[in-house]
Amino acid sequence: MHTRERRAHHNTSMDKTDLPEENMDFEEESEQRTVKKKKDKGKKSTKVKKSQVPVVKKDEIESRSVDTEPGTSFPPTFSVSEIKNKQRRHVMFMRLKQEKRKQRLEIRKKRKKEREALGDKAPPKEVPKTIENQRIYDETTVDPQDEEVAFDEGTDEFSAYFNRLTNPKVLITTSDRPKTRTIKFCDQLATVIPDAHVYYRRGLALKRIIPQCVSRGFTYLLVINEDRKVPNGMVLCHLPDGPTAHFKISNVRLRKEMKRRGKEPTEHSPEVILNNFTTRLGHSIGRLFAALYPHDPHFVGRQVATFHNQRDFIFFRFHRYIFKNEKKVGIQELGPRFTLKLRSLQKGTFDSKFGEYEWVHKRHEMDTSRRKFHL
Amino acid sequence: MQHDDVIWDIIGNKQFCSYKVKTKTQSFCRNEYNITGLCNRSSCPLANSQYATIREEKGQCFLYMKVIERAAFPARMWEKVKLSKNYEKALEQIDENLIYWPRFIRHKCKQRFTKITQYLIRIRKLTLKRQRKLVPLSRKVEKREKRKEEKALIAAQLDNAIEKELLERLKQGTYGDIYNFPIHAFDKALEKQDEETESEEEDEEEGDDEDVGQKEFVAEDEIEESDLSDFEDMDNLKGSSDENDEDEEENDDDEEENYYNESSEEEMDTEAKTKISSKGKAPLKGPYRKKRAYVEIEYEQETEPASKNKAT
Numbered sequence: 001m002h003t004r005e006r007r008a009h010h011n012t013s014m015d016k017t018d019l020p021e022e023n024m025d026f027e028e029e030s031e032q033r034t035v036k037k038k039k040d041k042g043k044k045s046t047k048v049k050k051s052q053v054p055v056v057k058k059d060e061i062e063s064r065s066v067d068t069e070p071g072t073s074f075p076p077t078f079s080v081s082e083i084k085n086k087q088r089r090h091v092m093f094m095r096l097k098q099e100k101r102k103q104r105l106e107i108r109k110k111r112k113k114e115r116e117a118l119g120d121k122a123p124p125k126e127v128p129k130t131i132e133n134q135r136i137y138d139e140t141t142v143d144p145q146d147e148e149v150a151f152d153e154g155t156d157e158f159s160a161y162f163n164r165l166t167n168p169k170v171l172i173t174t175s176d177r178p179k180t181r182t183i184k185f186c187d188q189l190a191t192v193i194p195d196a197h198v199y200y201r202r203g204l205a206l207k208r209i210i211p212q213c214v215s216r217g218f219t220y221l222l223v224i225n226e227d228r229k230v231p232n233g234m235v236l237c238h239l240p241d242g243p244t245a246h247f248k249i250s251n252v253r254l255r256k257e258m259k260r261r262g263k264e265p266t267e268h269s270p271e272v273i274l275n276n277f278t279t280r281l282g283h284s285i286g287r288l289f290a291a292l293y294p295h296d297p298h299f300v301g302r303q304v305a306t307f308h309n310q311r312d313f314i315f316f317r318f319h320r321y322i323f324k325n326e327k328k329v330g331i332q333e334l335g336p337r338f339t340l341k342l343r344s345l346q347k348g349t350f351d352s353k354f355g356e357y358e359w360v361h362k363r364h365e366m367d368t369s370r371r372k373f374h375l
Numbered sequence: 376m377q378h379d380d381v382i383w384d385i386i387g388n389k390q391f392c393s394y395k396v397k398t399k400t401q402s403f404c405r406n407e408y409n410i411t412g413l414c415n416r417s418s419c420p421l422a423n424s425q426y427a428t429i430r431e432e433k434g435q436c437f438l439y440m441k442v443i444e445r446a447a448f449p450a451r452m453w454e455k456v457k458l459s460k461n462y463e464k465a466l467e468q469i470d471e472n473l474i475y476w477p478r479f480i481r482h483k484c485k486q487r488f489t490k491i492t493q494y495l496i497r498i499r500k501l502t503l504k505r506q507r508k509l510v511p512l513s514r515k516v517e518k519r520e521k522r523k524e525e526k527a528l529i530a531a532q533l534d535n536a537i538e539k540e541l542l543e544r545l546k547q548g549t550y551g552d553i554y555n556f557p558i559h560a561f562d563k564a565l566e567k568q569d570e571e572t573e574s575e576e577e578d579e580e581e582g583d584d585e586d587v588g589q590k591e592f593v594a595e596d597e598i599e600e601s602d603l604s605d606f607e608d609m610d611n612l613k614g615s616s617d618e619n620d621e622d623e624e625e626n627d628d629d630e631e632e633n634y635y636n637e638s639s640e641e642e643m644d645t646e647a648k649t650k651i652s653s654k655g656k657a658p659l660k661g662p663y664r665k666k667r668a669y670v671e672i673e674y675e676q677e678t679e680p681a682s683k684n685k686a687t
Contacts, residue, residue: 130530132530203505250520250524271544273537273540273541275536275540299553304537304541306533306536306540308531308533308536310527310528310530310531311523311526311530312527313523313524313527313528315527315528315531317537319537321537321541323541323554326545326546327542329538329542331537331538331541339524339528341524363516
């Protein structure tokens with residue numbers, strides 16, 4: 001008697017399904033199942049019951065439904081989350097998924113048949129949605145013909161470089177007491193960037209280093225910050241009053257950790273490839289990277305340094321290329337690889353307290369949408 | 376009345392004192408007014424009616440003296456004297472205030488004061504130097520960023536992008552005359568000029584076709600002699616001549632080619648040829664049978680002597 005009442009109660013809560021009698025059978029079995037599980041004997045029996053249950057259900061539905069499909073059909077107001085029993089809910093969910101998959105397959109087959117039938121007249125294939133496709137349009141995207149941007153770039157801090165007045169000279173240093181990995185990384189960076197000098201930090205303040213660098217003719221200051229024996233941050237400072245960019249470094253791979261790598265990079269100046277720097281901010285960062293390298297790359301060296309921006313991550317790679325023929329090129333990775341993520345861009349040279357920040361990454365404001373990128 | 380000895384008897388040795396911290400070798404006193412920090416008969420602030428300490432607050436040093444008459448009002452028990460910032464003057468002040476006090480307390484106060492001033496100086500020096508700012512990382516955020524980076528890497532398809540960019544630069548002619556690809560330059564000439572070049576190129580294409588049709592025998596004699604010894608390589612005779620031509624061409628380029636990631640049709644063809652030729656060992660076709668050397672094979676047979684069988 002008691003169980004009957006319980007069952008009735010269950011029924012009222014399950015008012016959305018159209019098949020009450022069937023539910024009762026289901027519940028009986030599920031109750032038995034749960035009880036047996038509690039007693040911990042029921043492994044075999046539960047399995048048996050489970051296999052029975054869908055069969056039972058199918059038969060009953062088939063006998064009732066008008067559909068000719070062998071699968072189950074769900075009434076439109078059915079939602080899986082209403083079932084309180086976890087196992088049953090799971091079973092129903094699996095069935096729902098199978099149904100959906102079948103429907104999708106059928107639609108695809110239909111579409112394919114239609115396309116074949118139409119032949120040339122078929123409508124063009126739909127392009128799948130990617131994050132790059134769906135990217136929220138950034139207002140600061142640079143138009144190649146924009147005069148204002150061109151003017152700005154002609155008169156900003158890099159104009160000296162782009163007008164071929166100066167040659168880059170880079171000073172690479174680290175934070176205090178670097179570990180071997182950071183030191184090796186700095187050395188490899190020095191091979192990849194022409195005219196780069198590595199100096200140890202020894203507790204000096206950056207603000208004091210900067211005037212000395214300027215006096216010795218350096219154009220760039222590159223500081224690799226280290227945390228837990230691994231480089232994790234980079235401060236790139238363009239020296240005569242240039243902008244300072246602070247990046248987060250990740251996935252550093254030194255040369256000996258790379259598979260199928262080539263020999264050491266030679267002294268030839270590499271070419272530079274900058275990909276996907278579209279917005280104003282991206283443009284300024286791109287120019288920051290471009291000014292690291294001398295103007296005239298030595299094509300004899302056949303080396304290329306790539307800064308590829310994808311979804312606000314800048315991937316750095318260093319390759320040697322060879323043209324097999326006019327349509328094929330082979331590339332072989334040489335130097336270190338790492339990825340950068342811009343954290344902040346400051347207008348003057350490095351000054352963390354009183355500097356004027358052009359752009360700072362604020363997570364709560366800027367990371368709200370998955371389709372919005374800034375570089 | 377404060378019976379110091381009684382108090383010390385209780386808290387010092389036998390029973391419990393909540394300020395006492397015991398270690399294997401020594402016991403310490405956690406009382407903030409303790410002058411030496413150790414748990415001793417003479418340093419215990421509870422068990423001494425005549426007691427003084429030095430304490431500092433926000434860089435300012437004070438001399439605290441215990442007024443035992445106010446033992447009933449613990450909040451007002453300690454008298455505070457602000458010491459001057461000048462080290463010598465402060466020492467004089469201590470002397471002046473603790474004039475008739477026991478030697479031990481005076482001495483220890485001065486020692487403590489010296490230590491405090493030293494560490495205050497150190498603090499001031501350190502704040503002038505660079506300070507490391509610790510930025511806390513949120514685990515969730517880091518994980519999220521890592522995942523996003525991986526996905527971005529997959530979406531970037533770096534190798535393809537770089538190759539495309541390089542080819543575009545080649546087409547645009549940024550490399551000048553370094554690379555001479557005749558057909559490519561040919562296409563360029565096509566793009567520039569009009570119908571006249573079309574007729575010219577037709578002639579040249581036919582010229583190329585003529586060369587392709589003709590069979591050239593290049594250094595085959597040497598190869599055939601070496602192949603005679605290997606029956607397996609008989610099939611390779613025709614194929615090998617082509618292979619060797621292409622191998623020679625490829626060897627002219629850098630050896631680094633072995634590592635290049637590229638799908639060159641030429642290499643695929645040679646691979647296909649070698650595969651096909653290496654598989655076909657057994658059935659030799661008619662024309663390939665020409666140059667087989669005649670080898671005589673002698674068979675030996677051993678006959679067992681009949682005597683041994685008889686013995687067993």
